[in-house]
Amino acid sequence: MLRAFLIVSCFAGSACAAQQTARTSDSLFASPAAELAREHAPDLYEQAQSAWAEAEVAQRRKEEQAADDHRTEARLWLAAGVAEAERVQLEQSRAELQREEERWAKQLARDQEASVNVARDISRFEARAVALREAERLSTLSEGPTLSDATLDAILTRVQLNLALAEALGASDAQLSPLRDRTEVIARKRPQSAKAAESLLLRTEALIGEMRAQWPEPRAGASTELIETATATGFAADRLGNGVLIRSERFFTSNGQVSNATVKRFHGLLAAFPHGPVACQVAVPEIRSRVWARRVASLVERLRQMDDPGRVSTGMVVTQALRAGAVQCTFAAYRGL
Amino acid sequence: MVLAERQLERRTAQGQWVATQRRLTATRDRARAQRRALEALMRDRASLARTGELR
Numbered sequence: 324m325l326r327a328f329l330i331v332s333c334f335a336g337s338a339c340a341a342q343q344t345a346r347t348s349d350s351l352f353a354s355p356a357a358e359l360a361r362e363h364a365p366d367l368y369e370q371a372q373s374a375w376a377e378a379e380v381a382q383r384r385k386e387e388q389a390a391d392d393h394r395t396e397a398r399l400w401l402a403a404g405v406a407e408a409e410r411v412q413l414e415q416s417r418a419e420l421q422r423e424e425e426r427w428a429k430q431l432a433r434d435q436e437a438s439v440n441v442a443r444d445i446s447r448f449e450a451r452a453v454a455l456r457e458a459e460r461l462s463t464l465s466e467g468p469t470l471s472d473a474t475l476d477a478i479l480t481r482v483q484l485n486l487a488l489a490e491a492l493g494a495s496d497a498q499l500s501p502l503r504d505r506t507e508v509i510a511r512k513r514p515q516s517a518k519a520a521e522s523l524l525l526r527t528e529a530l531i532g533e534m535r536a537q538w539p540e541p542r543a544g545a546s547t548e549l550i551e552t553a554t555a556t557g558f559a560a561d562r563l564g565n566g567v568l569i570r571s572e573r574f575f576t577s578n579g580q581v582s583n584a585t586v587k588r589f590h591g592l593l594a595a596f597p598h599g600p601v602a603c604q605v606a607v608p609e610i611r612s613r614v615w616a617r618r619v620a621s622l623v624e625r626l627r628q629m630d631d632p633g634r635v636s637t638g639m640v641v642t643q644a645l646r647a648g649a650v651q652c653t654f655a656a657y658r659g660l
Numbered sequence: 661m662v663l664a665e666r667q668l669e670r671r672t673a674q675g676q677w678v679a680t681q682r683r684l685t686a687t688r689d690r691a692r693a694q695r696r697a698l699e700a701l702m703r704d705r706a707s708l709a710r711t712g713e714l715r
Contacts, residue, residue: 367662399663406666413673417680424684431691434698441701448708 351375351401360404363411367404371397451554458557458588470517475509478520482506485527492534502527529594536597546657549596556588566599566655574605575648579618586625589652593629599656603637606645615639615647622650 351357352372361368378393457477483506486499505523514520535541549567553560559570569592573585593601605622607615616639623637635652645651 367666403663403666406663406670410666410670410673413670413677417673417677420677420680420684424680424687427684427687427691431687431694434691434694438694438698438701441698441705444705445701445708448705452708 356405359408364404364407367400367407371400374400454555455557478524479510482524482527489530489534494534528591532594532597541598541657549657553592566653567657568651568653570651572646572649574650581622581625590629601635601652601654603650603652604640606642606647606649607639608647610641
């Protein structure tokens with residue numbers, strides 16, 4: 324591109340004029356710039372050649388002045404042809420640059436959209452991590468030494484939300500009033516022990532379950548509520564064809580003990596969503612492992628410590644898809660709602 | 661006259677070429693920066709997915 328510019332400059336600029344007068348037809352029309360003009364501006368190239376032919380005719384007639392004029396005309400036509408060729412090449416190059424720009428712009432748009440989706444995933448992961456920490460904190464209250472003001476406020480807020488939900492589900496004043504009174508007392512006295520607050524929280528969750536249990540089967544939207552509640556209480560939850568699948572890798576502690584906190588959270592979830600059987604599977608490295616058989620037996624015993632001990636069935640499964648000790652439970656009644 | 665017109669058009673084309681080249685450079689730089697940002701986000705997401713149980 325730069326070479327063509329220089330050639331054009333040489334044709335059009337006065338600095339080259341002296342050299343040009345001495346040129347022959349061959350040197351003028353055989354130059355790379357003239358080749359470009361012939362290719363991209365054939366009409367102007369033709370004009371230049373015609374003028375040069377007329378110059379030669381005039382030269383043969385010994386008409387020096389006319390010959391000089393025709394040669395100058397030929398050079399000007401050729402310079403115009405080269406300028407035109409240069410313009411055409413610039414346009415072609417610009418079109419190529421535009422195509423490249425469009426390719427980058429498309430990649431940019433795709434990556435921007437992908438970034439939004441990944442950022443959304445990150446927010447979701449972070450929100451779930453916060454929910455998990457909060458849920459575990461609440462479920463270990465009775466095991467902690469004292470209850471902080473912030474934690475007590477968080478519990479009372481959740482209690483009030485649960486009471487509002489229970490009321491929306493049809494709980495009567497007779498059911499709600501005693502719980503509201505307890506809430507007020509705890510808010511006023513602000514006890515150091517977590518037992519009263521935790522007991523109240525569990526009671527409100529159970530009341531929600533009682534309200535839901537009055538229906539013969541889960542109502543529309545129940546599976547979404549189950550997923551939201553499970554997520555808020557620190558479980559992973561997915562809607563599958565055969566129900567809602569709740570998943571956790573925290574049912575066992577790192578030393579293989581059943582986690583009180585996780586079982587307590589899971590019991591709360593069972594109480595709040597009372598319909599139908601729940602089938603749990605514990606991922607184990609091998610089916611004949613005695614260690615895992617003992618651990619799973621311990622978990623089964625803990626899960627059965629509830630109002631309806633036969634509701635949850637638990638088995639073992641060997642799978643590479645889950646980490647050893649991961650538990651997944653299907654709430655079968657919450658299918659397609 | 662013809663030469664002047666052609667030179668003017670060439671100069672215009674040259675200006676447009678330079679503008680397009682600048683736009684291309686800017687778009688390419690943005691796209692590369694966005695790609696780096698996306699890769700960083702994907703690493704963060706993978707890290708979060710690994711550390712939490714909630715996949």
